[in-house]
Amino acid sequence: MTKKSWFSTWFDSPYYHILYEQRDEHEAARFIQALQQKLHIQPGMRVLDAACGKGRHALTLHGLGLQVDAFDLSPANIEFAQKSAQAQLEFFVHDLRATLPKLEYYDVIFNFFTSFGYFDDRNDNQKAFDTFQGGLKKGGVLLMDFLNPSFVLANLVPEERVERKGISFSIKRWEAQGYLYKSIEFSDKGHDFHFEEKVELISKTDFIQYATKAGFELIDMKGNYQLAHFDDIHSPRMIFFWIKK
Numbered sequence: 001m002t003k004k005s006w007f008s009t010w011f012d013s014p015y016y017h018i019l020y021e022q023r024d025e026h027e028a029a030r031f032i033q034a035l036q037q038k039l040h041i042q043p044g045m046r047v048l049d050a051a052c053g054k055g056r057h058a059l060t061l062h063g064l065g066l067q068v069d070a071f072d073l074s075p076a077n078i079e080f081a082q083k084s085a086q087a088q089l090e091f092f093v094h095d096l097r098a099t100l101p102k103l104e105y106y107d108v109i110f111n112f113f114t115s116f117g118y119f120d121d122r123n124d125n126q127k128a129f130d131t132f133q134g135g136l137k138k139g140g141v142l143l144m145d146f147l148n149p150s151f152v153l154a155n156l157v158p159e160e161r162v163e164r165k166g167i168s169f170s171i172k173r174w175e176a177q178g179y180l181y182k183s184i185e186f187s188d189k190g191h192d193f194h195f196e197e198k199v200e201l202i203s204k205t206d207f208i209q210y211a212t213k214a215g216f217e218l219i220d221m222k223g224n225y226q227l228a229h230f231d232d233i234h235s236p237r238m239i240f241f242w243i244k245k
Contacts, residue, residue: 045107051115055081062089097127117200129214137146149201176242216242
């Protein structure tokens with residue numbers, strides 16, 4: 001039997017959503033509204049939320065009057081998101097590395113909240129960019145929101161304990177061979193659990209190389225959810241704006 005990737009098991013676990021339940025929904029909504037203004041996104045435009053999780057960003061996009069498709073690798077996430085499906089808001093299970101069902105269709109593709117860099121084979125990063133390229137119309141925009149490796153490593157918290165819904169999560173973080181690892185251990189209902197996250201610390205230069213090879217041109221880059229200017233050292237995020245040539 002083929003061993004499952006860490007993200008296909010952890011993201012399907014209910015404990016993943018318990019641990020990260022404190023994410024700021026208002027900040028996410030303000031971020032999308034800022035993107036709408038910057039990109040001049042108009043009601044009726046076709047957009048894709050790639051690696052959508054449980055669909056929180058997709059719902060916000062749909063609320064702006066957009067035609068939204070959204071996918072995630074996790075069947076559990078999509079099953080949850082399907083509860084919100086309606087006209088012009090559709091969810092489906094899909095892998096970033098696989099060709100999209102609709103080609104040259106979308107005006108904008110969004111990839112939010114470091115939903116990238118999970119693959120053991122770095123060639124899969126290029127496959128994902130090729131997926132984005134295939135789904136966009138000519139002149140369409142790809143937005144990618146990824147952590148800034150320099151900032152993350154400079155501010156890394158090696159160990160902490162987080163309490164959520166009566167569960168105590170013991171978390172350890174470290175860097176090794178170009179990846180950021182997070183070990184998550186906890187007990188619940190008499191059982192011990194251990195999960196591990198692994199995200200490639202992809203540099204700005206490597207991102208630009210992947211995108212250029214796939215036929216994208218970088219048109220802007222921001223450093224946080226308020227769309228401030230990107231700074232290599234101090235910006236927590238790398239928010240790329242690419243256009244399909």
